[in-house]
Amino acid sequence: MARVNQELNCQFLGSAHTLVDSNKIQCLVAENPVYERNNLRVFETPKDGHSYFMTVDVSRGRGLDYSAVIVFDVTAMPFKVVATYKDNNVSPMELPTLIYNLGMQYKEALVMIEANDLGESVANELWWTLEYSGVLHTKDGKIGGSGILGVKTTKGVKNRGCSKVKELIENDQLIVSDRRIIEELEGYVLGKKGTYEAQNTKINDDLC
Numbered sequence: 001m002a003r004v005n006q007e008l009n010c011q012f013l014g015s016a017h018t019l020v021d022s023n024k025i026q027c028l029v030a031e032n033p034v035y036e037r038n039n040l041r042v043f044e045t046p047k048d049g050h051s052y053f054m055t056v057d058v059s060r061g062r063g064l065d066y067s068a069v070i071v072f073d074v075t076a077m078p079f080k081v082v083a084t085y086k087d088n089n090v091s092p093m094e095l096p097t098l099i100y101n102l103g104m105q106y107k108e109a110l111v112m113i114e115a116n117d118l119g120e121s122v123a124n125e126l127w128w129t130l131e132y133s134g135v136l137h138t139k140d141g142k143i144g145g146s147g148i149l150g151v152k153t154t155k156g157v158k159n160r161g162c163s164k165v166k167e168l169i170e171n172d173q174l175i176v177s178d179r180r181i182i183e184e185l186e187g188y189v190l191g192k193k194g195t196y197e198a199q200n201t202k203i204n205d206d207l208c
Helices: 002-008 023-029 096-104 119-129 156-170 178-184
Strands: 034-038 038-042 052-057 067-073 078-088 110-113 135-140 189-190 196-198
Touching: 002 096, 002 196, 023 178, 052 096, 067 096, 078 096, 078 119, 078 178, 096 110, 110 119
Parallel strands: 052 110
Antiparallel strands: 034 038, 038 078, 052 067, 067 078, 189 196
């Protein structure tokens, strides 16, 4: 179907091998943030009675990969991206405070941190030093109170996560508000190692 659309219908957005179907990516509508400053974009301010969830990807802050944070409103389906942060210069030492402040604003949101590399130290700082109680623990890649802080991203964990993201977006169960996420999805393709990754390194895939 993807090849037919490209050859007969002149639909070239994305790739036949993107995680999310290219036809669905075409239907995603970016919103203008209601607030934007220092690489933080807010699409909806916190609401009383709503539940929020945050995901965090940690980089070294040296101008290469980006540290990325997404805040989701998970009160009811469809879930919605309500805030995003993406910066490749923020230090891992500064990031825990940023996560803490953002999480507290969004009603003490639960936080899932990728604990690979420096992500582990960010999770520890947020939990032990800042005493943020919403940091999620995992055991064997699944949420569990007695496991590690955050989640170690293995090939299996990443594949399960990608499968869930694909399901949510293609079934209209997740509203993707940020143009940056949509741009990343357009080039988020199946790589040679059998996992999804950025086709264009200038755009990267840290929000994905």
